[in-house]
Amino acid sequence: MSVTIAEVARIAGVSKSTISRYLNGLYDHMSIETKERIAQVIAELDYRPNALARSLKQKRTHTVGAIVANILNPFSTSVIRGIEDTLKAAGFNLILCNADDDPAKERDYVNMLVDKQIDGLIINTTGCNNELIAQVNKNIPVILIDRKAPDIDIDTVTVDSAQGVCQAVDHIVELGHKHIAMLTLPYDHVSPRIERVQAYQTALAGHGLAFREDWLVQTSADEQEVLAKLKALLAGGAGKDRPTCLFCANNMITMSVVKAIKKMSLTIPGEIAVLGFDDWEWAQLIDPPVTVVAQPVYDMGNKAAALLIKRMKGGRTLKKPIVILFEPQLLKRKSCGE
């Protein structure tokens, strides 16, 4: 088996406490020779302290958990990079989990992390485990990222969806579009989706455009489904009473929509314009490069981690939960005309 602190102590000829002190950097008052002997024995045995035992005793793991909704979404990986960098700089470990948009998986991961005694949690929640998350937040700090949970009182880092949608709609209206459809993943409990749809309606109204129920399409990101719904939406062909612009409420939808449009052999933006919410590394490689509302994703990850660290260090300073709203930015590319 693995070598323990007792073994090291025995061989170095000192007590376990002394080794423990050495490990924890408490050697201010330690004789230089024991210090060196310990260092040598540790090196010889290639000893590494058992983090489980240590954490069990200390009641702190110095570890935070992060759960993303869907790791295949470039949004998630950028957020992760932001979280990771800030956490590492502060000396915390990170355990990453992927809920895969499945509330049951999310629940399992939350429980697993809590059982492993994480010191804090950052979660891009499915929105279906709010009660559990609120419960967790009573014992350890939790930060929501991207998606709010309106019914619970927790620190949240997200983006101002309404403003982003507003900018985007202004832009396409200016380009002459009057028939704007929105495609979104099913809203269920996911705050940004709800907000974007609402903002879309508000923005239309602001421009005196009528909102049409049948131009608000809920769909999964599945290629076949998107293709079918798009065909229905655009039935009748150009010139008819149909949308000239498709506003996709997140990047997964945008990708599927672009794929579907290519399958339908329609030209962008000539026959149909595409506008997306969320930028991602390869949006510019698409033909044509897609105009999107970009979020400062990496920064959001940073901020969430920084906030969490503050909470974890803040002891029981129960300040009010805060909501941090980042500003999105419209990146005008080619997919809406120009």
Added chain:
Amino acid sequence: MSVTIAEVARIAGVSKSTISRYLNGLYDHMSIETKERIAQVIAELDYRPNALARSLKQKRTHTVGAIVANILNPFSTSVIRGIEDTLKAAGFNLILCNADDDPAKERDYVNMLVDKQIDGLIINTTGCNNELIAQVNKNIPVILIDRKAPDIDIDTVTVDSAQGVCQAVDHIVELGHKHIAMLTLPYDHVSPRIERVQAYQTALAGHGLAFREDWLVQTSADEQEVLAKLKALLAGGAGKDRPTCLFCANNMITMSVVKAIKKMSLTIPGEIAVLGFDDWEWAQLIDPPVTVVAQPVYDMGNKAAALLIKRMKGGRTLKKPIVILFEPQLLKRKSCGE
């Protein structure tokens, strides 16, 4: 603080052992009434066992670590999905880490995971910590994924790069290309890169084409750098003695190359053809869709996890390490002409 097993025992009026047995499903010979009482108390107190304490005692965490080289690479996220699904089905927990192509970070993560007493490790290694990894493999099973470590003897799941390159080169030669350059990330210690470059040279030779040192370009995936190197490579313009086809040795390079070509306003495949190793979700959205050698990435993740599980359960059955080679597949799209 959190509720402990002692608390549950006290309230239920039984001993800790009994609670422990209940928790571990050892209630075959337990009176139905104590069983029910325990269940009730646990529910009332919302008790959850401390995984740290449990693992410390059991000397098993039922947790495996996975370290990917770069989580921003779609390759990594697909592998992760494969690992995750297989692991979860077998009841193991997963701790995900991102080495960010940094050997120092990788080392830290390996150590962190080992300290946390993971039962097994899957790693897409930077190739710079082989000694450490070999050491870890003495105590817990380790599976390498994608990248081999030739100097150490460890189970490995990867793809037959040589075969993929060969298929690809055959294809483009058939399309009439005789001037084929290869762009790759710096080889340092990364087996697939080395293998692909070698296979490229072999394949050229197989077609009687000369290998030119100056057409083998090493570069980071940084946009500026790729652009500069591409400009140098293609200096002189079409018709001159320059490559007509760029073979990109992985997807990060492919993306940067496509970006650079667009910046240079060259047409694909008219003025320059592009061929990539690694498929990814959005390669088909690029203009034109990129022809690539695809790896069965998700399956590879599955397989790595399955193999690891076998090793973890196999006790000290020290079977010889094995190398599992998946077959890549050429996906002919539009970027090489036809």
Added chain:
DNA sequence: CTGAAAGCGCTAACAA
């Protein structure tokens, strides 16, 4: 069918 007791590997008073 259930309980008592020892101990996993470490830390943290309290002594010395």
Added chain:
DNA sequence: TTGTTAGCGCTTTCAG
């Protein structure tokens, strides 16, 4: 400056 001791929360013989 270092050692002794008593746990952290759980599991697991061994008794009964």
